[in-house]
Amino acid sequence: MESNEASLSILMFPWLAHGHVFPYLELAKNLTKHNFTIFFCSTPIILQSLPLPHHLPITLIPLHLPSPPELPPDLHTTKHAPPHRMPLLRETFHASKAAFSAILASLRPDILIYDAFQPWAAEAAAKSEIPAVHFATTGAATYSFFYHPRLPPPPTSTSTPASWKPFWLLALISETATSSVRGFPTSRGPATSS
Known part of the structure; x- marks a missing residue:
């Protein structure tokens, strides 16, 4: 893109695991080299841990999940939540649909890039007529293994x-x-x- 062209804005929305967040962050860094405006949405505990150089035009957008007593905000990541709390983390993440939809409505990005664990994000984008693209953080073989059982009989x-x-x-x-x-x-x- 030429510098005088209007910049497209992209909202990036990875799953709450650092193994998903870091590939999204690397993609974001590469997209900034091509004049894209990047919004990176995740929980505050994840955003605080990102090694983001200050010179990059990436805006961090906190997504505040509901906080049941068993899952305080410092556990809103797979890195810190104990294994027995993972189902609750997933449920809490899915319960943030309204908060994410508000972020989407406020930012009005040109494109949403979302992860496999939140297909509801693409649905929210469709309601706002925002194109959504799934970015897979795993290899093709792993993806095929998990996708195959979801094929129609x-x-x-x-x-x-x-x-x-x-x-x-x-x-x-x-x-x-x-x-x-x-x-x-x-x-x-x-x-x-x-």
Whole structure:
């Protein structure tokens, strides 16, 4: 992008684990080199721990989760929450949908980049007519392992699997071709090829 062009704003929204936050932060750093305005949204405890150089144009946006007594704000990260509190952390994170929607409405970014653990973020963006892109922080093999069980079941038929399998695969390929990044639905419909 040329410096006289208007800068696009991106809201980045990773899951509450440092293994997700740091790849998002590296992507944010690289995007700033191309004249993007970056907003980085996470819990205050995570934002405080980020090694962010002051010269980068990245604005940190705190997302305040509900704080039940069993999960005070200093545990709003997988790094600090004990393993038995992870389900509560996930529930508390999902309970922040309204707070995130308010942030989205306030910032009105041009694009939302969200993580796999909060598909509701893409839904909130769609309601505001903001395109949403999923950024996967894992390798393709790991992603395939977790995505495979979520595939639709093959069609039921009295015929043998050999007779329906090619048609099922064609339907899956067709569905994937009309979705965004690697089969994850977009918030605005089918993806377009470049």
